[in-house]
Amino acid sequence: MKMASNAVKFQACTGLLLVAIAICFNGGVVDARRHTEHKQLEFYLHEQFVSEPGYPATDLLAASATGNTSTYAFGNLGISEQVVREGVSNTSTIIGRAPGTFQPNMEERTFALYKLITLQTQEWNGTLVVFCDWLSEAESNEWTVVGGTGTFRMMRGYAINTKAAGGAGTNSITFKWEVFLY
Numbered sequence: 001m002k003m004a005s006n007a008v009k010f011q012a013c014t015g016l017l018l019v020a021i022a023i024c025f026n027g028g029v030v031d032a033r034r035h036t037e038h039k040q041l042e043f044y045l046h047e048q049f050v051s052e053p054g055y056p057a058t059d060l061l062a063a064s065a066t067g068n069t070s071t072y073a074f075g076n077l078g079i080s081e082q083v084v085r086e087g088v089s090n091t092s093t094i095i096g097r098a099p100g101t102f103q104p105n106m107e108e109r110t111f112a113l114y115k116l117i118t119l120q121t122q123e124w125n126g127t128l129v130v131f132c133d134w135l136s137e138a139e140s141n142e143w144t145v146v147g148g149t150g151t152f153r154m155m156r157g158y159a160i161n162t163k164a165a166g167g168a169g170t171n172s173i174t175f176k177w178e179v180f181l182y
Contacts, residue, residue: 038157041124041179044164045082045098046090050171055090058082059102072106084119088164088174095121102134110135115143126150128179130159139163145181157181 051057058080065075084096100115111134118127127150132143140162148155159179166173 038180038182039155041119041177041181043095043119043177043179044085044088044092045161045175045177046085046172047080047082047166047175048172052171055172072104072109074104074106076104078102084117088176090172090174095119105133109137124151126152128152128155145179152181155181 046058048055048058060079061069061076062079063075063077064073066073068074069076079099079101081097081099083094084098085092086095087093096117096119098115098117100113102111102113104111112131113134114129114131116127116129119125126148128148129146130143131146132141134141140160143159143161145155145157145159147153157180159177161175161177164174164176
């Protein structure tokens with residue numbers, strides 16, 4: 001009787017081990033598939049440094065702890081709200097807004113940027129929460145996508161933005177955004 005009981009225990013343990021292995025393997029396959037099947041978005045953020053008729057400035061230094069309004073002064077806090085458009089032209093269709101905040105890192109000449117990108121198109125309707133350590137001298141920067149709402153609910157990923165028009169010596173700059181979501 002004891003031998004039969006031990007055999008049953010052994011078979012039960014073996015069965016549970018096989019089930020655990022199957023669950024682990026199946027979960028890994030689902031996770032790998034989730035990361036290889038991504039959605040890609042492309043749009044343009046239009047940033048205006050100086051107000052012009054019909055195009056108000058989009059960035060503003062909101063607080064300066066020391067009174068120093070230099071771009072990289074410690075303790076400064078800025079706010080922004082860029083227009084999101086389908087194309088690089090400032091007359092292309094507006095598809096959303098991108099409010100955010102920025103804080104300078106005076107040692108590294110970078111900014112901590114946080115944005116809430118809201119898109120309203122037939123395919124995409126919701127918000128994306130993104131942030132990065134912005135290097136202002138770089139041609140492109142990488143952003144982390146940490147979530148969203150609406151059609152972006154529970155999505156994660158990354159975004160790359162590159163300069164598409166304007167820049168130093170102009171009143172505006174336009175960035176092409178490529179967003180990869182999974």
